[in-house]
Amino acid sequence: MSDSLIISSQSKRSGIASRLGRRGKENLVAYLFLLPWLAGLFIFTLGPILASAYLSFTDYDLLTSPEWTGLSNYTRLLTRDNRYATSLGVTARYVFLSVPLQLIFALLVATILNRKLAALSFYRAVYYLPSLLGGSVAIAILWKQVFGMEGLFNQFLAIFGVQGMSWIGTPSTALYTLIVLRIWQFGSPMLIFLAGLKQIPPELYEAAEIDGANPVAKFFRITLPLLTPIIFFNLIMQMISAFQAFTPAFIISGGGGGPVDSVLFYTLYLYQHGFSNFRMGYASAMAWILLVLIGIFTAIAFLSSRYWVHYEDETR
Amino acid sequence: MSTLQPSLSSSNATDSNATSAIGSVRWITHICLLLGAATMLYPLLWMLSSSFKPESLIFRDLGLWPAQFTLENYERGWTALRIPFTRFYINSFIVVGLTVIGNVLSCSITAFAFARLEFSFKKFWFAIMLATIMLPYHVTLIPQYILFHRLGWIDTFLPLFVPNFLATNTFFVFLIVQFIRGIPLDLDQAAMVDGANAWQIFRLIILPITQPALVTTAIFTFIWNWDNFFSNLLYLNSVSMWTVPLGLRAFVDSMSGTSYGPLFAMSIVSLLPVFIFFILAQRQLVEGIATSGIKG
Numbered sequence: 001m002s003d004s005l006i007i008s009s010q011s012k013r014s015g016i017a018s019r020l021g022r023r024g025k026e027n028l029v030a031y032l033f034l035l036p037w038l039a040g041l042f043i044f045t046l047g048p049i050l051a052s053a054y055l056s057f058t059d060y061d062l063l064t065s066p067e068w069t070g071l072s073n074y075t076r077l078l079t080r081d082n083r084y085a086t087s088l089g090v091t092a093r094y095v096f097l098s099v100p101l102q103l104i105f106a107l108l109v110a111t112i113l114n115r116k117l118a119a120l121s122f123y124r125a126v127y128y129l130p131s132l133l134g135g136s137v138a139i140a141i142l143w144k145q146v147f148g149m150e151g152l153f154n155q156f157l158a159i160f161g162v163q164g165m166s167w168i169g170t171p172s173t174a175l176y177t178l179i180v181l182r183i184w185q186f187g188s189p190m191l192i193f194l195a196g197l198k199q200i201p202p203e204l205y206e207a208a209e210i211d212g213a214n215p216v217a218k219f220f221r222i223t224l225p226l227l228t229p230i231i232f233f234n235l236i237m238q239m240i241s242a243f244q245a246f247t248p249a250f251i252i253s254g255g256g257g258g259p260v261d262s263v264l265f266y267t268l269y270l271y272q273h274g275f276s277n278f279r280m281g282y283a284s285a286m287a288w289i290l291l292v293l294i295g296i297f298t299a300i301a302f303l304s305s306r307y308w309v310h311y312e313d314e315t316r
Numbered sequence: 317m318s319t320l321q322p323s324l325s326s327s328n329a330t331d332s333n334a335t336s337a338i339g340s341v342r343w344i345t346h347i348c349l350l351l352g353a354a355t356m357l358y359p360l361l362w363m364l365s366s367s368f369k370p371e372s373l374i375f376r377d378l379g380l381w382p383a384q385f386t387l388e389n390y391e392r393g394w395t396a397l398r399i400p401f402t403r404f405y406i407n408s409f410i411v412v413g414l415t416v417i418g419n420v421l422s423c424s425i426t427a428f429a430f431a432r433l434e435f436s437f438k439k440f441w442f443a444i445m446l447a448t449i450m451l452p453y454h455v456t457l458i459p460q461y462i463l464f465h466r467l468g469w470i471d472t473f474l475p476l477f478v479p480n481f482l483a484t485n486t487f488f489v490f491l492i493v494q495f496i497r498g499i500p501l502d503l504d505q506a507a508m509v510d511g512a513n514a515w516q517i518f519r520l521i522i523l524p525i526t527q528p529a530l531v532t533t534a535i536f537t538f539i540w541n542w543d544n545f546f547s548n549l550l551y552l553n554s555v556s557m558w559t560v561p562l563g564l565r566a567f568v569d570s571m572s573g574t575s576y577g578p579l580f581a582m583s584i585v586s587l588l589p590v591f592i593f594f595i596l597a598q599r600q601l602v603e604g605i606a607t608s609g610i611k612g
Binding site: 026027029030031033034036037038039040041043044045047048049051052055062109112113117118119121123124125126127128129130132133135136137138139141142143144145146150152155156184188191192194195236240243244246247250251254267270271274275280283284286287288290291294298 | 353426459
């Protein structure tokens with residue numbers, strides 16, 4: 001903008017016209033290309049965000065028009081809704097146990113795979129497969145069987161003479177079966193780690209070897225610091241996705257969140273309010289609190305990252 | 317070179333000793349990796365084999381090879397609900413097919429604008445685009461549902477694929493932008509000298525070269541939407557509109573855990589398309605994850 005103003009004060013009128021004309025034409029062309037995305041952005045993303053912010057201050061059942069209730073949805077959620085507190089606790093335990101464990105597994109296996117192994121692509125594929133299938137209804141069904149009373153896991157335990165129980169049906173263990181399910185899907189962060197490990201210059205390791213560093217020291221002094229940007233990336237992406245988990249909890253509990261609400265994930269509770277009871281305002285308030293929570297944890301990760309994430313060229 | 321354990325290679329042992337030690341480290345690595353792989357795949361393989369076992373054997377047989385082989389589970393499962401699974405399969409392919417087309421078309425057009433064109437507020441829009449990748453879907457969920465409800469789109473396929481024609485899946489926009497940025501600018505400039513306009517540059521030069529990224533987009537869109545349970549659950553009510561995940565879910569409820577044979581058979585059937593894609597496009601998937609992840 002300022003660029004064209006400077007020119008306008010200096011050049012002839014025809015020059016200005018053609019200059020602005022070209023700029024205008026460029027913009028016109030580019031915005032034509034952007035039109036579908038911009039339409040989608042306003043109709044399906046920005047508009048709905050504002051609408052749900054508004055709805056979160058109302059009572060709305062889809063049939064009658066929204067009724068303004070001020071902060072009551074929020075105060076009720078945060079002070080009087082015991083099931084909501086339960087769902088927060090369940091989700092928090094799920095996210096903060098499964099994500100670190102999943103990433104540790106991913107990093108461990110990636111480090112082992114990061115050498116010239118025969119059949120490398122076979123291992124990579126096999127370890128990655130669960131990531132592709134893990135979110136499906138079919139795998140949730142499988143899990144329900146594997147950790148059921150007569151399931152595969154108990155049959156395995158029986159070999160050692162251990163008497164199992166219904167891990168899915170017991171409130172104190174149901175959530176852990178879903179945590180195992182998430183760890184099982186460590187393949188996709190593993191692939192990202194593997195790609196990151198390939199970027200580390202081999203000279204660094206060679207230099208360390210000359211200095212007599214053992215494999216453990218090399219891992220903690222070279223590999224880990226240089227991988228921190230990727231650990232950071234995986235952490236954020238997996239955390240955001242774990243907060244939104246739904247399908248396995250829905251399937252193993254038949255949509256209820258049981259036994260005794262032990263797998264009442266945040267999204268499941270939101271679904272129950274929004275789409276079983278049609279309390280759209282209340283569910284919107286839940287959605288906004290979730291957005292804020294994810295925002296806070298992402299911000300913590302970002303703010304703390306300057307202390308633990310190491311970038312090779314600091315100009316980035 | 318990185319396979320050589322430094323402590324071993326720099327030790328004073330004779331060559332043959334060192335090689336055999338390295339060899340055994342290598343063997344141990346392979347054994348551990350194979351054990352890990354077997355543990356991970358066991359439940360899947362067991363489900364596959366159980367789907368061919370007679371009902372009475374499933375809960376007594378840990379093994380992977382069916383002592384008795386039968387297709388009965390598939391026959392029973394396929395027609396266990398009021399409507400055969402064929403219908404759910406067709407519905408899934410319609411929805412997912414349209415989603416793939418929408419994503420590839422709209423995301424490539426958007427990505428071209430961000431990667432190659434100059435326009436006002438470009439940085440601003442790009443930042444917005446990136447932010448929407450991380451946005452949890454819950455905040456848009458309820459108003460979107462209300463919108464589709466008002467439009468009379470509930471219980472149709474429209475809510476499931478129309479947004480994809482407007483590049484709402486911005487992860488793929490980002491993926492394609494990164495790919496296009498890697499294409500040398502000389503090609504565009506040469507075409508511009510020859511008098512090509514932006515559309516022609518996009519259509520005739522960038523799009524053909526971008527094909528690998530488009531294939532990655534198509535495959536991931538297929539796999540993620542094939543498994544997409546949540547939005548199908550929201551928008552599709554009548555049985556004749558159900559997709560594969562909804563059919564399976566109804567199956568679980570109706571069986572209430574009594575007959576796992578047909579349930580496993582249909583689970584295998586539901587995983588099959590994803591699995592086939594995985595076999596065919598393994599390299600593309602692995603590289604797609606690695607590059608799009610890294611550049612984030």
